[in-house]
Every structure is written in structure tokens, then in C-alpha cells.
Amino acid sequence: MRTKSVGKKKINVITLGCSKNVYDSEVLMGQLKANGKEVVHEQSGDIVVINTCGFIDNAKEESIDTILDYVQRKEDGLIEKVFVTGCLSERYKPDLIEQIPNVDQYFGTRELPLLLKALGADYKHELVGERLTTTPRHYAYLKIAEGCDRPCSFCAIPLMRGGNISRPIEELVKEATNLAKNGTKEIILIAQDLTYYGLDLYKKRELARLLLELVKIEGLEWIRLHYAFPSGFPEDVLDVIREEPKVCNYIDIPLQHISTEILKSMRRGTTKEKTNALLDAFRTKVPDMAIRTTLICGYPGETEADFQEMKEWVRTQRFDRLGCFTYSHEENTHAYNLEDNVPEEVKQKRVEEIMEIQTQISYELNQEKIGKQYRVLIDRKEGDNFVGRTEYDSPDVDNEVLISAIDTYLPVGDFVNVEIVDAFEFDLIGQVID
Numbered sequence: 301m302r303t304k305s306v307g308k309k310k311i312n313v314i315t316l317g318c319s320k321n322v323y324d325s326e327v328l329m330g331q332l333k334a335n336g337k338e339v340v341h342e343q344s345g346d347i348v349v350i351n352t353c354g355f356i357d358n359a360k361e362e363s364i365d366t367i368l369d370y371v372q373r374k375e376d377g378l379i380e381k382v383f384v385t386g387c388l389s390e391r392y393k394p395d396l397i398e399q400i401p402n403v404d405q406y407f408g409t410r411e412l413p414l415l416l417k418a419l420g421a422d423y424k425h426e427l428v429g430e431r432l433t434t435t436p437r438h439y440a441y442l443k444i445a446e447g448c449d450r451p452c453s454f455c456a457i458p459l460m461r462g463g464n465i466s467r468p469i470e471e472l473v474k475e476a477t478n479l480a481k482n483g484t485k486e487i488i489l490i491a492q493d494l495t496y497y498g499l500d501l502y503k504k505r506e507l508a509r510l511l512l513e514l515v516k517i518e519g520l521e522w523i524r525l526h527y528a529f530p531s532g533f534p535e536d537v538l539d540v541i542r543e544e545p546k547v548c549n550y551i552d553i554p555l556q557h558i559s560t561e562i563l564k565s566m567r568r569g570t571t572k573e574k575t576n577a578l579l580d581a582f583r584t585k586v587p588d589m590a591i592r593t594t595l596i597c598g599y600p601g602e603t604e605a606d607f608q609e610m611k612e613w614v615r616t617q618r619f620d621r622l623g624c625f626t627y628s629h630e631e632n633t634h635a636y637n638l639e640d641n642v643p644e645e646v647k648q649k650r651v652e653e654i655m656e657i658q659t660q661i662s663y664e665l666n667q668e669k670i671g672k673q674y675r676v677l678i679d680r681k682e683g684d685n686f687v688g689r690t691e692y693d694s695p696d697v698d699n700e701v702l703i704s705a706i707d708t709y710l711p712v713g714d715f716v717n718v719e720i721v722d723a724f725e726f727d728l729i730g731q732v733i734d
Contacts, residue, residue, distance in 0.1 A: 309380070310338045311419060312345030314370075315434070316363050317353025319490050319526065321386060322434060323443040325351045328385075328412065330431035335421035341434045347381045347419065348373075354388035354460055356628035363388040364400075371402045383407065385415055387460040409461055410446075430478065436679060438713030439486040439522075439695060440479050444472055444510065448492035450529060453567045453634035454556075454599065454627065457492055464493070466501045473513050480519035485713065486677060487520060488694065493529040495537070505534040515546045521715070522546065522677070524694055528553040530578055531569035538585040548691040549586055552621075554594040558613040559606040562599055567634060572613075579617060590692035592621035595654060598647030599627045600638035607650050614657050620665060621698050622658040624651045659725050666699065666723035673733060676701050676718045678710045686710045688718070688730075701728045708732055 311332055315325040325341065328349065332339040339345075348370050352363035363386075370382045381404045389396060390408035397406060407415040413423035433440050447462040448455075476487055489510075491497060498506030514523055523546050525537075530553060541547045557563055560571045570578075582589055595610065614622065626647035629640040676688040679695065685702040688710075693699045701718060703710065710716055710732070718730035 308338055309347050310340060310345035311347045311349060312343055312379075313339065313341050314348060314350045314366060315342065316351060316366060317355065317359055317387065319441045319488070320443055320492070321351050321353060323431075323441045323490065324386070324409075324412075326431035326433050326441075328415070329434075331412070331416055331424060332419065332421055333432055334424050334430070335416070337419065337421055339432070341432070346379060347383070348379055349383045349385060349415070349419070352384060352386035352388035354386070354391045355456065356625070356630070358628075360388060367396075367400055367403060371400060374402065383415065383418060385409070385411070387457075390460045391456065430475075433479075433482075433484075435695070436712065437483045438677065438679075439488065440484045441490050442472065442476055442479070442487045443467075443490050444494065445491040445497055449496065450493055450569075451567045451634070452556075453565060453638075454596065454630065456630045456633050459632055461492065464496050464500055466497050466499070466506075468501060469506070469510050469513055472510060473517070476514055476520065477517050480517050483519075483713065485520065485715075486522035486524065487514070488524045488526055490526045492527060494525055495528045495533050505532070507534055508536040508540045511537070511540045511544065511547055515544045520546060522548050522691060524548045524550055524691075526552040526694065530555055530575055533578055535581060535585070538582065541589065542586045549588045550590045550592070550692055550694070551582070552592040552694065556594065556596050557599065557602075557606075558610050559602075562602055562606055565601060565635070565638070566596075566599065590620040592623075592694070592698065593619050594623040594625065596625055596627050597650035597654065598642035598644075600629075600635060600640055600642070602627075602642055611653060611657060614654055615661075618661050618665070619658070620692065621662075622654075623697070624654045624658070626651055662699075663723075663725045666725070666728060669720045669728060670723055671720065673717060673719050674701070674730075676703075676716055676730065678703075678712050678714050678716060680712055681705055686712075688716070690728075699726050699728060701730045703730050703732060 313325050313329055315321050329339045353359040373379050374382050383405050384403050385407040389406045393406045405418050416423050445466045447464045448457050449464040528551055558572050674690045678686050678688040680687050684705055686705050688701045717733050719733050720728050720730050722729035
């Protein structure tokens with residue numbers, strides 16, 4: 301067994317799940333550093349803090365496996381303490397305490413001051429917007445609201461994150477300004493529902509006003525929107541996207557399904573006709589917009605006819621980016637009262653069919669880019685290539701542009717002009733042009 305260290309304890313933060321968890325980990329790390337603590341992200345340390353995800357079955361399993369792994373390391377004397385926070389801990393704390401008692405302490409999603417106290421640190425209110433970013437220096441997430449007020453039947457997020465709380469525009473501008481001063485060129489706005497932003501603070505949707513303030517920040521060159529909601533979409537946002545060069549012609553809007561009956565059961569507050577009208581508005585007001593969406597296959601009651609309707613809709617809409625997931629039957633959600641009556645193998649087969657269609661669409665859309673020129677942000681060097689993105693692509697989830705590094709040097713975080721010379725399903729091959 302390892303001898304316990306007597307010097308300064310290093311705190312290792314492990315992040316699981318979505319970009320909102322990444323942001324929360326960065327805030328935690330910023331607080332710890334301000335308290336004089338030595339803190340690292342997913343490296344090695346004497347004390348481990350696991351920021352968990354509890355959204356769907358696969359995410360929960362990964363979180364539990366990670367907790368068990370670090371508890372074993374603690375028992376083997378390789379680390380001293382294990383703390384668990386995040387969505388899984390918020391949702392299942394009593395069960396986790398009973399089943400994995402060797403964790404030193406569990407914390408919910410809104411218990412940062414208590415977690416800091418357990419780590420020997422004080423919560424510093426004056427650190428609004430200051431954090432240790434874990435993304436490459438040139439891009440960062442900016443969480444503009446916490447929680448969600450939407451009643452979607454399948455979603456457990458309100459159980460784990462609570463109701464919507466928007467952050468004041470002034471606070472967000474200050475945080476984005478600090479990021480830009482430190483070299484951030486792209487900010488990715490995140491929330492459970494961007495389009496709800498401001499209703500609680502300002503009594504009206506204020507995403508457009510927020511964007512108009514953010515574009516004034518010197519040094520920021522791209523502002524990207526993630527996680528919009530189709531019902532009640534504030535169409536003044538489309539005017540800002542079209543008119544402001546800094547706001548990327550890109551939106552991530554999880555639509556989940558297109559069958560009106562399924563949408564009604566999902567409590568999405570929209571219909572097939574309204575959804576298609578919104579997509580038409582996107583493409584009319586911002587003709588150059590890349591639209592990313594996500595869909596769910598196998599929701600309770602989804603018939604073969606419902607699925608075929610969704611397949612045909614995907615073929616017709618030709619989304620630029622699309623992800624698809626099997627329905628997860630989550631306890632304490634409204635849909636949990638319904639019979640989970642689509643067999644798992646059918647759910648999976650339907651996902652594969654949708655993604656097969658989307659892969660072909662992506663290939664065809666990418667082929668159309670050959671010979672065209674784009675401004676590309678260089679993210680990293682990988683093997684013999686520099687890897688970058690256009691404004692139509694978000695980190696980790698979308699297309700990448702590969703540029704040969706054999707006789708070209710491109711600083712990471714720089715913008716370059718690139719001509720596309722070849723294209724595949726999810727990658728573009730580019731050459732730098734003057």
C-alpha cells in the first residue's frame with residue numbers, strides 16, 4: 301500500500317457527460333485554484349472528484365463504473381479520497397450511499413459550496429466567470445443558464461438540474477471578455493434550452509440581445525449556439541445569426557421526432573407542421589445555416605408507421621448534422637408511466653437505419669463542398685495532419701477538415717483559408733490557400 305503523502309494534496313477532477321458538466325468542472329477547478337489548491341483535470345492526484353452524468357442508461361453505467369474504479373484505487377492505497385458530484389449523485393444519492401459507501405461524500409449539482417468545504421476550500425463569490433478551462437485555449441463553453449422548465453416526458457434533466465435559472469447578461473459578457481483576453485476565439489453557448497434564456501430574469505426571451513452584446517467583445521470571432529428548443533423559438537435570433545458575422549451560421553436544435561402523435565406524447569409543445577415551418581424559417585432567413593439535430597428511436601408507442609414517417613422526413617430535410625439515440629426508460633419521468641413496448645433490438649435497428657440514411661446525406665453534402673473555400677479554425681495536430689473546423693462544425697460532434705502537415709505548419713488556434721479538395725462522410729480534405 302502506498303505511503304500517504306504529507307505535502308500538498310493534488311486534486312484530480314474527472315468529468316463525465318455533456319459540455320454542461322465540462323463547464324461545471326472548470327468552475328470547480330477555478331475555485332480550487334483560487335483557494336491555493338493544486339488541481340488537475342483527468343491526470344493523477346491524491347484526491348479525486350468525479351463529476352458524473354445521470355442522463356440515460358449508458359451514461360449512468362459509465363459513471364458507476366468510474367466511481368467503482370476509483371473506490372478500488374482508494375482501497376488499494378493509490379489515492380486517499382473520492383468525492384462524487386454531478387447529475388448521477390443528485391438523482392440517486394441515497395442509493396449510491398447505500399450501494400457504494402466507500403465514497404467519502406456525495407454532492408448534488410447545486411452543492412458546489414459544500415463540495416469546496418469538503419475539499420478544504422471556501423466558495424469565492426467574487427470569482428464569477430473565472431474558471432480553469434479544460435478545452436483547447438482557442439475555444440470554450442459558456443453556460444448561459446442552469447436547469448430547465450420544459451415538461452418533456454422522456455427527460456430527467458429537471459430532476460437533476462432543477463428549473464431554469466438564467467445568468468444576467470452583464471455577468472456573461474464579463475466572463476466572455478475574460479475568456480477572450482486569455483486567447484479564446486470561439487465561445488459555444490450552452491444551456492438545457494438556449495431559447496428559454498431570459499424569461500425568468502427579464503420576463504421575455506433575450507437570447508438575441510445577449511448575442512448582440514457578445515459580438516462587441518474584442519478578440520471573439522465565432523459564437524456558436526447549442527441546444528435550442530423548437531417550441532416558442534425566438535425568431536429574432538435568426539436575424540442576428542444572419543446579420544452578425546461573428547455568430548456562426550449554425551444551430552443545434554434537438555427535435556427528437558416528427559410524428560405529431562409521438563411529439564404530443566413527448567410533451568414537446570409542437571407538431572410536425574410547426575416543426576417543418578420552423579425549419580423552413582431557418583433556411584429562408586439564414587440560407588447558409590448548418591442545422592444539427594438529434595432524434596430518439598423506440599419511444600413508447602412508436603409504431604413502424606411512426607418510424608417510417610421519421611425516416612422519410614430525415615431523407616427530405618437533409619440535415620447537415622444528425623445524431624440518433626435509443627429511448628431510455630427513466631424512472632420519475634412522465635414517460636415512465638408508459639409501457640416501454642419497443643424491444644431493444646428494434647430500437648437499435650431503427651437507430652442504425654436512420655444513421656445509414658444520414659451518413660449518405662452527409663457524404664453527398666460534403667461532396668458538394670469540393671472546390672469551395674472556407675475559413676477554418678485549427679484545433680490540433682494529429683499524425684500527419686492538422687485538424688480544423690469550419691463555422692458549420694462544432695468540436696467533437698461534427699465534421700473536421702484535415703490538412704496535410706508534411707510540408708505545412710499551422711499554429712493551433714489560428715484561422716486559415718482552405719480549399720476543399722476531397723470529401724468523405726464526416727471528413728473534409730483541405731489545402732491552405734493565400
